[in-house]
Amino acid sequence: MARTTATALRPTRRMLVSGLAAGTLAMPFVRRARAAEVLYVNTWGGPWEEAARAALFNPFTESTGIEIRTIAPVSFAKLAAQVRTGVYEFDVTTLGVAELGRANQSNLIDKYDENKIPAASLWPGAVTLNGVSSHAFxxxxxxxxxxxxxxxxxxxxxxxxxxxxxxxxxxxxxxxxxxxxxxxxxxxxxxxxxxxxxxxxxxxxxxxxxxxxxxxxxxxxxxxxxxxxxxxxxxxxxxxxxxxxxxxxxxxxxxxxxxDVAAWVVARGTPRAKNAWRFIEFAVSPERLAQFAQRNNYGPMNPASFKGLPPDVVSRMPTSPQNLAKAVILDxxxxxxxxxxxxxxxxxxxxx
The missing domain is CATH 3.40.190.10 (Periplasmic binding protein-like II)
Incomplete structure (x- = not known):
């Protein structure tokens, strides 16, 4: 009886081959599962989203493996509702000055600290009311x-x-x-x-x-x-x-x-906050932000984004040095x- 049990438990060559094959098949599945992380971004749709997809979303996915799915249009009401209910349609969005003030005052957005985006990755004044300045019109x-x-x-x-x-x-x-x-x-x-x-x-x-x-x-x-x-x-x-x-x-x-400055914010309580902050850091990096702003005639808030842009493009941007000197930024x-x-x-x- 003992011999029968030992024989039954001893791995045969066929069992080893089958096990290796199963492991080989399982490994890509594990990699796909990791690559299938998703981040939901609230956008304005239309040309705004087209520019963001080309300059921000697709490059971020290529760099990190995190898929971006979009919800349009931008909705302050949805931001408030999902924080209240705990059911999240989106994790990250942009808000203008007035909406940023309301969202921060109502405790609807995640609080920024240097553990989320290192200060060295930003520029002086980049963070206001827990939003990270991105672009301006x-x-x-x-x-x-x-x-x-x-x-x-x-x-x-x-x-x-x-x-x-x-x-x-x-x-x-x-x-x-x-x-x-x-x-x-x-x-x-x-x-x-x-x-x-x-x-x-x-x-x-x-x-x-x-x-x-x-x-x-x-x-x-x-x-x-x-x-x-x-x-x-x-x-x-x-x-x-x-x-x-x-x-x-x-x-x-x-x-x-x-x-009016558009700031990236993270919805308070979202389970994907870590990747949301990771995306924001990517989105306001000089080259990425420059490409996005150029496509829609925005002005990048990151001063380093102007480096390398043609002078005729810079002259049309509201935050270029020559235009900003004649303007006022909503506080x-x-x-x-x-x-x-x-x-x-x-x-x-x-x-x-």
């Missing part, structure tokens, strides 16, 4: 050259309906529009923040009747100017540049531009306590 004055050959160069000009007559448009977005109103009223850009809300709304009162449309989406702002429905508009440099590249009679100025920390108040007051003002 400018809220600028654009106008039709065929109607206004010497168009407005300041917000005071934009407010001057006698010198610059014609239908106007501004964005339905108080954090930006209030900055325009204060500069139009003579406030030094260096002293904009926090906002003097009473003064800002008094300034807005002076131009309210002249604003034909309060636009909300970029394509809408382009259509208004392209079709001549308005002749002056406060819009994004990225949207205006597309029409300029199409040889339309459109001009823009970076003078008194209001720079998330100083504006954060005002966001809720200004939003409610602006909504009431528009409907009154």
């Amino acid at each position: 400018a809220n600028i004055i654009a106008y039709r050259k065929d109607k206004l050959p010497d168009g407005p160069q300041t917000w005071a000009d934009f407010w001057d309906t006698k010198k610059y007559p014609g239908p106007r448009s501004l964005q339905n977005y108080p954090a930006r529009v209030l900055a325009f109103a204060l500069m139009a009223d003579g406030v030094d850009p260096a002293k904009l923040f926090p906002y003097d809300l009473d003064r800002a709304f008094k300034s807005l009162d002076r131009i309210k009747k002249e604003v034909r449309v309060w636009w909300s989406q970029s394509p809408q702002s382009q259509q208004l100017l392209r079709d001549g429905e308005v002749e002056l508009i406060g819009m994004w440099n990225t949207s205006a540049q597309v029409m300029i590249d199409q040889k339309l009679p459109i001009a823009l100025t970076f003078n008194q531009a209001v720079i 998330a920390e100083k504006l954060a306590p005002q966001f809720a108040t200004m939003a409610k007051r602006f909504e009431q003002w528009l409907s009154s």
Whole structure:
């Protein structure tokens, strides 16, 4: 009986070969499982996502083996809901200044520390309110050259309906529009923040009747100017540049531009936080960020990203040294306590 048991347990050549074959088959499965890590990124979709996929997502996957899957569009409401419920549709997203202030204040985003991204990988001022600055766009004055050959160069000009007559448009977005109103009223850009809300709304009162449309989406702002429905508009440099590249009679100025910075943030509580921070470090590296910004006419926030870019490309970027010197960056920390108040007051003002 003992001999039978020993014989039954002794590995035969066939068993060894089968075992090795099974192990060989299992090893690729293990490698595939590791490579199948997934990170979910909330994006704006469209050209934004196309640029991010080419410059950031695909290279990150090639470098790390971590697959990027996207959820669009960017949604502050979803960020808040998933942190509350613990059910995560996405792990990482970008937020503008106003949304970053709200998210940090509401404890919706993971806190940054040097264990997540070493300070040596970033630049001075890269981290604000637990978000890592990535790229920026400018809220600028654009106008039709065929109607206004010497168009407005300041917000005071934009407010001057006698010198610059014609239908106007501004964005339905108080954090930006209030900055325009204060500069139009003579406030030094260096002293904009926090906002003097009473003064800002008094300034807005002076131009309210002249604003034909309060636009909300970029394509809408382009259509208004392209079709001549308005002749002056406060819009994004990225949207205006597309029409300029199409040889339309459109001009823009970076003078008194209001720079809104997009920051990468990690959703608080996501089980994939480690890889989310790993992605952010990759996404704001000089070369990656330069390629992404160049594709969409953004301005990189990493100063090292400008190295190697052609001068004509740099001249179109809102954060280039020559353009940034004429602009003002929205201050998330100083504006954060005002966001809720200004939003409610602006909504009431528009409907009154």
